[in-house]
Amino acid sequence: MTSIAADASRSADSSSLPRPANGEWTYNASPAIQDNLVTAGRYQFAVWVDERRHPVVARRLRTSAKWEHYDLARVPGNPLNAPTAEDGHNFYSLAVDSRGYLHLSGNHHADPLNYIRSTRPWDITSWRAASVVGANEDVVTYPKFLQLPNRTLFFLYRDGSPGNGDTYLSRYDAQTQRWRRLHKLVDGKSDGLNFYPNHVSTRDGQIHIMGVWRGNDGAHTNRDVTYFRSADGGQTWSHADGKRQPVPVRIGNADIALETPATSSGLLNGGGLEVDTKGWPHGALMMYDSRGRTQQFHIWHDGRRWHHDPVTTLTHRMKFEGGFTDNRIGHPSVITSRRGDVYVLYRAQERGDVLRAVDVTPGRKRCEMTLPVESALDFWNPVFDTWALYAYNRVSLLVVPTGHPQDPVVSQHLDDWQSVPATVTTFGFDDFERAARSACD
Numbered sequence: 001m002t003s004i005a006a007d008a009s010r011s012a013d014s015s016s017l018p019r020p021a022n023g024e025w026t027y028n029a030s031p032a033i034q035d036n037l038v039t040a041g042r043y044q045f046a047v048w049v050d051e052r053r054h055p056v057v058a059r060r061l062r063t064s065a066k067w068e069h070y071d072l073a074r075v076p077g078n079p080l081n082a083p084t085a086e087d088g089h090n091f092y093s094l095a096v097d098s099r100g101y102l103h104l105s106g107n108h109h110a111d112p113l114n115y116i117r118s119t120r121p122w123d124i125t126s127w128r129a130a131s132v133v134g135a136n137e138d139v140v141t142y143p144k145f146l147q148l149p150n151r152t153l154f155f156l157y158r159d160g161s162p163g164n165g166d167t168y169l170s171r172y173d174a175q176t177q178r179w180r181r182l183h184k185l186v187d188g189k190s191d192g193l194n195f196y197p198n199h200v201s202t203r204d205g206q207i208h209i210m211g212v213w214r215g216n217d218g219a220h221t222n223r224d225v226t227y228f229r230s231a232d233g234g235q236t237w238s239h240a241d242g243k244r245q246p247v248p249v250r251i252g253n254a255d256i257a258l259e260t261p262a263t264s265s266g267l268l269n270g271g272g273l274e275v276d277t278k279g280w281p282h283g284a285l286m287m288y289d290s291r292g293r294t295q296q297f298h299i300w301h302d303g304r305r306w307h308h309d310p311v312t313t314l315t316h317r318m319k320f321e322g323g324f325t326d327n328r329i330g331h332p333s334v335i336t337s338r339r340g341d342v343y344v345l346y347r348a349q350e351r352g353d354v355l356r357a358v359d360v361t362p363g364r365k366r367c368e369m370t371l372p373v374e375s376a377l378d379f380w381n382p383v384f385d386t387w388a389l390y391a392y393n394r395v396s397l398l399v400v401p402t403g404h405p406q407d408p409v410v411s412q413h414l415d416d417w418q419s420v421p422a423t424v425t426t427f428g429f430d431d432f433e434r435a436a437r438s439a440c441d
Contacts, residue, residue: 012372012427015065019050021400023417026088028400029380031270031331034144037385040096047094051419053083070124079129095145098174105143113137132179163216165194182234187248196269210273210283220320222267225258240301257306272334284332284344294318298360311358331381337429345382367440379404396426
């Protein structure tokens with residue numbers, strides 16, 4: 001194991017957000033977030049839950065460390081229903097459309113849709129309540145905004161509950177400022193198997209989706225890693241080998257990238273997905289290895305077939321008890337560079353609760369290193385600014401020390417997480433890549 005924090009941190013930018021965060025739940029660290037940091041135009045935007053559990057949005061010039069911020073509980077009518085519910089599902093996602101208007105949704109766990117849109121381009125202080133299409137929006141969880149390189153905007157979310165939820169996809173017309181429903185993309189209600197998507201990749205102009213299925217009996221029923229993609233803006237879909245993917249996707253017609261037992265494989269929802277310069281998808285998820293220990297797995301397609309390998313050698317076995325997972329190991333993300341480098345990011349208590357990166361680039365020597373991010377306690381998961389990575393080859397993360405009330409150790413001193421610093425750390429992919437190769441070769 002190699003540490004390159006000292007070398008890579010020379011080019012790292014660390015900037016404190018202007019209000020503290022609430023870290024009692026994973027409001028600011030959920031693996032389902034896409035995105036709580038967004039780079040667009042001259043700016044970087046952030047959204048987080050502060051110590052009052054209010055959603056706060058901020059903006060800075062990309063060349064500046066100074067943030068201006070706005071309390072979204074002040075929006076007339078409080079359409080985001082602040083304060084944020086005390087539930088780790090209740091995060092916020094942010095996007096900026098091609099005309100500079102901001103879109104923000106969050107504070108859901110099987111709740112009616114909360115969605116606001118700015119009334120002036122690039123402005124964080126003027127908002128109004130808005131709607132998407134007005135149907136199948138009463139039991140919403142996991143809102144995600146997706147964008148293609150041309151800034152076409154999409155909205156993805158679950159309608160329903162675990163084991164009884166469908167996934168809907170809509171596309172936004174920036175000129176008319178109206179949404180259009182494209183599909184009930186995933187049918188989870190018919191089979192009683194809800195779909196949980198990873199981070200969604202749009203780096204190459206296609207929409208790439210990977211995730212797992214779950215029944216209604218808790219995380220131990222997660223099963224069968226599934227992948228599908230669209231090359232025409234969400235109209236039609238295909239498997240990794242180009243075979244047509246029927247819509248809505250169901251477990252019976254899906255491309256199964258990794259088949260698992262129906263229960264107790266240790267497979268956990270919430271992971272990473274990106275594509276490399278060849279268009280190959282690279283996913284990462286957690287599950288048990290052959291010895292029953294929890295590892296980060298790399299799941300990828302090489303243009304011919306699917307592969308999967310454990311990329312860590314951890315000793316911990318995550319427990320699934322009463323719907324709670326102990327999360328001594330963080331959910332992974334995947335980042336790829338303009339050159340085609342592929343890394344799995346993760347956090348684990350036995351690795352010091354720091355951010356680790358594993359080079360999983362096919363054909364290259366496996367290499368693991370520490371990245372220049374301050375220690376993130378317990379339940380933080382690495383979620384990154386998608387467009388800082390795509391447009392500027394920079395890794396930008398909102399780092400918030402995070403606890404969890406259901407953890408028997410954390411719950412004894414949960415007040416420590418009520419008001420914690422929120423920091424945006426950004427570093428160049430090329431800089432840490434050069435340090436990594438020097439250290440590992």
